[in-house]
């Protein structure tokens with residue numbers, strides 16, 4: 001078992017390699033681990049990220065087979081099945097680090113902004129289910145100057161939505177809440193499509 005702080009360092013180092021266009025030997029040779037991993041897995045981090053094709057967790061963190069337990073859903077929203085997936089990983093594999101990974105120019109955030117500005121009643125119920133989970137992170141900006149600056153609005157909404165997902169994981173699960181005394185760390189982060197860099201938000205347990 002890798003503790004949360006070491007796991008975070010490993011992700012940061014991996015992302016630094018990715019930004020520089022480098023890959024570790026372990027990642028390049030990851031296929032040799034396939035057979036050994038049939039015995040079981042011990043992923044060192046859980047990543048709840050967006051489905052966006054440009055943000056695959058294993059690639060942007062330069063990790064290989066068996067390293068990351070990844071949950072991807074448009075807009076990195078938290079619904080019961082996402083909480084359940086995180087609970088599964090932390091209880092089965094003793095993974096101690098959970099990252100909620102948002103990203104710049106997120107389409108799900110843009111769709112939510114669009115829906116709030118120009119409501120469309122024809123929207124699919126299933127897409128609406130995602131938009132409705134993001135909406136509370138965007139709505140407070142209505143009363144601010146950001147509302148008229150769409151680029152900045154999306155940027156801030158991406159961050160607010162990551163923080164909201166972190167909070168929902170922290171407080172929406174008795175299991176995860178009880179494990180926070182056992183060094184489980186749930187941290188928000190944002191991937192930049194422009195630079196390839198992941199910026200981790202303040203990961204201290206009391207952060208909101």
Ligand SMILES: [Zn+2]
Pocket residue numbers: 050051052074075076103105106107108109
């Ligand atoms: Zn996205």
